Amino acid sequence: MDPLVNSLLNVVLILLCVVFGAALLTWLERRLLGIWQDRYGPNRVGPFGTLQIVADMIKLLMKQDWVPPFADRLVFIVAPAFAMFVVVAAFAVIPMAPGVGIVDLNIGLLFFLAMTSLGVYAVMFGAYASDNKYAMLGGLRAAAQMVSYEVFMGLSLMGVVMLAGTFNLRELVLAQVDGWFIGPQIIGFFIFFMAGIAESHRTPFDLPEAEHELTAGFHTEYSGMKFAMFFIGEYVSVLMSAAMITVLFFGGWLGPHWLPPLAWFLLKTITLVLLMILIRGSLPRPRYDQLMAFGWKFMLPLSLLNLVITGALILI
Amino acid sequence: MIWAYLYSIVFYASCGVTVVATLLMISRHNAVHALLYLIVSSLSLAIIFYLLGAAFAAALEVIVYAGAVMILFVFVVMMLNQGQRSAALEAAWLPARGWIIPSILAFILLTLLLLGMNSEHPLQPYGVHGVAVKDVGIALFGPYVLVVELASFLLLSGLIGAFHIARKMPSPMDQNTLDEAGNG
Amino acid sequence: MQQKTGLVHRGYIVWDYFYSNIVTLVKVASHTFTKADTVEYPEQMPYLAPRFRGRIVLTRDPTGEERCVACNLCASACPTDCISLQKTEDESGRWSAEYFRINFSRCVFCGLCEEACPTYAIQLTQDFELAEYDRQSLVYEKQHLLIDGPGKHPDYNFYEMCGKAVSGRAKGAGSQEAQPVNIKSLLP
Ligand code: SF4
Ligand code: SF4
Numbered sequence: 035m036d037p038l039v040n041s042l043l044n045v046v047l048i049l050l051c052v053v054f055g056a057a058l059l060t061w062l063e064r065r066l067l068g069i070w071q072d073r074y075g076p077n078r079v080g081p082f083g084t085l086q087i088v089a090d091m092i093k094l095l096m097k098q099d100w101v102p103p104f105a106d107r108l109v110f111i112v113a114p115a116f117a118m119f120v121v122v123a124a125f126a127v128i129p130m131a132p133g134v135g136i137v138d139l140n141i142g143l144l145f146f147l148a149m150t151s152l153g154v155y156a157v158m159f160g161a162y163a164s165d166n167k168y169a170m171l172g173g174l175r176a177a178a179q180m181v182s183y184e185v186f187m188g189l190s191l192m193g194v195v196m197l198a199g200t201f202n203l204r205e206l207v208l209a210q211v212d213g214w215f216i217g218p219q220i221i222g223f224f225i226f227f228m229a230g231i232a233e234s235h236r237t238p239f240d241l242p243e244a245e246h247e248l249t250a251g252f253h254t255e256y257s258g259m260k261f262a263m264f265f266i267g268e269y270v271s272v273l274m275s276a277a278m279i280t281v282l283f284f285g286g287w288l289g290p291h292w293l294p295p296l297a298w299f300l301l302k303t304i305t306l307v308l309l310m311i312l313i314r315g316s317l318p319r320p321r322y323d324q325l326m327a328f329g330w331k332f333m334l335p336l337s338l339l340n341l342v343i344t345g346a347l348i349l350i
Numbered sequence: 351m352i353w354a355y356l357y358s359i360v361f362y363a364s365c366g367v368t369v370v371a372t373l374l375m376i377s378r379h380n381a382v383h384a385l386l387y388l389i390v391s392s393l394s395l396a397i398i399f400y401l402l403g404a405a406f407a408a409a410l411e412v413i414v415y416a417g418a419v420m421i422l423f424v425f426v427v428m429m430l431n432q433g434q435r436s437a438a439l440e441a442a443w444l445p446a447r448g449w450i451i452p453s454i455l456a457f458i459l460l461t462l463l464l465l466g467m468n469s470e471h472p473l474q475p476y477g478v479h480g481v482a483v484k485d486v487g488i489a490l491f492g493p494y495v496l497v498v499e500l501a502s503f504l505l506l507s508g509l510i511g512a513f514h515i516a517r518k519m520p521s522p523m524d525q526n527t528l529d530e531a532g533n534g
Numbered sequence: 535m536q537q538k539t540g541l542v543h544r545g546y547i548v549w550d551y552f553y554s555n556i557v558t559l560v561k562v563a564s565h566t567f568t569k570a571d572t573v574e575y576p577e578q579m580p581y582l583a584p585r586f587r588g589r590i591v592l593t594r595d596p597t598g599e600e601r602c603v604a605c606n607l608c609a610s611a612c613p614t615d616c617i618s619l620q621k622t623e624d625e626s627g628r629w630s631a632e633y634f635r636i637n638f639s640r641c642v643f644c645g646l647c648e649e650a651c652p653t654y655a656i657q658l659t660q661d662f663e664l665a666e667y668d669r670q671s672l673v674y675e676k677q678h679l680l681i682d683g684p685g686k687h688p689d690y691n692f693y694e695m696c697g698k699a700v701s702g703r704a705k706g707a708g709s710q711e712a713q714p715v716n717i718k719s720l721l722p
Binding site: 106108109112123139140141144145147148151152154155158159161162170173174177178180181184188201 | 380382383386389396405406408409410412413416417418421422424425427428429452453463482483
């Protein structure tokens with residue numbers, strides 16, 4: 035096949051799968067939360083309720099797509115699109131299996147970090163443009179939270195980078211042939227996992243949109259498809275965090291030969307997603323100062339310690 | 351040959367975007383819009399870095415400048431909440447066509463990004479070799495080690511200053527509770 | 535007592551924090567294997583207690599006459615003021631409601647009307663499926679409220695014990711009434 039056509043097909047297929055998978059994830063999460071709370075969750079529309087996402091989509095499309103008269107129109111419209119764009123773009127560098135993956139950047143890991151660090155703009159500009167007190171508070175929280183969690187998100191990955199000696203994600207996976215990085219980098223994994231949850235602002239780190247105190251936080255004024263963009267963007271970023279952890283710590287597509295590589299990748303990713311949903315279903319939301327203290331006083335020293343120890347062990 | 355042309359096109363286009371976005375950044379009345387252009391400008395600057403072979407610098411430009419420093423700017427501007435009145439003023443200054451330009455710029459950037467990410471024909475400049483992360487590290491801890499150390503001193507003093515300013519003064523109330531805890 | 539601010543104590547706090555969260559995670563995950571408490575309603579009817587308070591009805595005497603005497607006690611007891619009625623009197627002397635209207639879009643099913651009613655006329659039933667597409671359809675008139683039976687108190691008949699002359703029957707002639715006391719007499 036023509037390489038251009040091939041890569042185009044790759045791009046379109048993967049991105050479609052990602053967005054569709056994120057939509058399906060909304061259903062999965064509701065079902066799982068239901069099971070863990072001794073309920074059923076959505077089980078009416080279609081087989082096992084899977085068509086619930088179609089119903090939700092129709093509902094969201096039919097809703098009035100309202101832009102508040104006091105909002106900053108341009109920014110208000112751009113923000114949700116940007117939220118979606120950033121997470122989907124970050125997906126571009128994730129290698130799923132040999133030959134499956136959109137691009138193979140030399141600085142793939144840095145590209146991923148860059149995209150996640152841009153993600154906060156969507157939240158902040160959405161919040162600013164809404165001109166609403168709750169949105170403003172949510173936006174401020176999001177900014178402080180994401181900036182601080184980014185710091186040690188990057189730091190926690192440096193151990194992996196030191197072990198593999200590359201920023202290229204494909205090479206990072208191949209460096210784990212002899213053993214996944216989860217073993218030597220268990221602390222790094224823990225920190226990255228927490229930071230990943232915080233970056234996609236999900237419970238227990240969902241203070242930017244804490245329902246109980248801020249109505250819906252930064253997307254209070256959003257409705258219809260614009261809200262859906264934020265909503266699906268959150269799930270895409272959950273998928274992205276899980277996929278990234280798989281690549282960095284669980285050996286990506288590597289695994290025994292009785293399953294194809296892509297299946298291994300998906301299996302590991304889905305397991306991590308389940309873990310994230312379990313965490314959402316069980317842990318309480320901390321107070322805001324507790325969140326910050328946890329970040330700066332616990333996670334940051336821990337990631338620095340991890341870095342120093344890894345460096346020392348590599349040198350000797 | 352076509353890739354060489356494409357390279358030039360991409361390079362000059364992102365240069366153009368940088369210049370235009372920076373100019374717009376300066377001329378905006380609304381602080382948040384100005385920041386938006388500043389971000390666009392630093393993103394296109396990152397593309398220029400990438401095209402010149404400094405992929406690491408490009409990534410850092412996005413992570414550090416666009417991703418962290420600018421957020422603090424936005425943070426402050428949001429805290430200063432300009433309110434309804436200045437928004438109305440701004441609406442009078444900025445008619446509906448105001449959003450056309452940024453979206454065109456963003457579209458160009460997007461195209462460039464997609465082109466730049468094509469791994470079949472990486473857009474490497476001719477005659478310039480890429481700077482790997484390792485080279486950056488060696489340079490930082492080799493010839494430039496003094497500069498790095500000086501910068502770290504500067505940062506450390508900043509850190510200590512911030513720590514001092516943010517120090518929690520023990521209030522009489524706290525003192526009481528501490529005493530009680532100590533005696534109890 | 536010594537003040538606990540040492541590194542060991544802090545370490546203990548951190549450990550405690552993680553330990554309790556992990557216990558929570560395990561406990562929640564163990565609910566994967568428990569049975570759901572959900573009653574899948576339209577297919578499976580939930581258990582309704584005998585005193586469940588649902589749609590309101592107006593009942594009749596064992597003789598088939600309307601029980602409601604239009605005393606307005608229910609309307610005044612109603613916290614949401616959703617009952618509205620008008621008294622009328624027929625030639626036999628019985629009182630009844632000329633119209634009786636309950637707006638179920640306001641009713642909170644508190645049952646105070648049933649408690650206030652001196653004649654057991656107004657009663658709450660176990661029917662709760664009142665949904666309508668049109669809000670106006672939730673305003674029930676007398677013909678919608680009236681049922682054919684006596685409801686929860688099958689033998690009760692107000693006019694047999696109220697001491698009022700109706701249908702040509704004198705005061706005190708009802709089956710459960712005593713003769714009226716002659717207040718002018720001194721005899722017991
Ligand atoms: S149940 Fe309560 S609210 Fe409803 S009509 Fe009776 S008194 Fe009023
Ligand atoms: S339903 Fe009962 S309380 Fe209400 S008016 Fe009739 S008799 Fe009186």
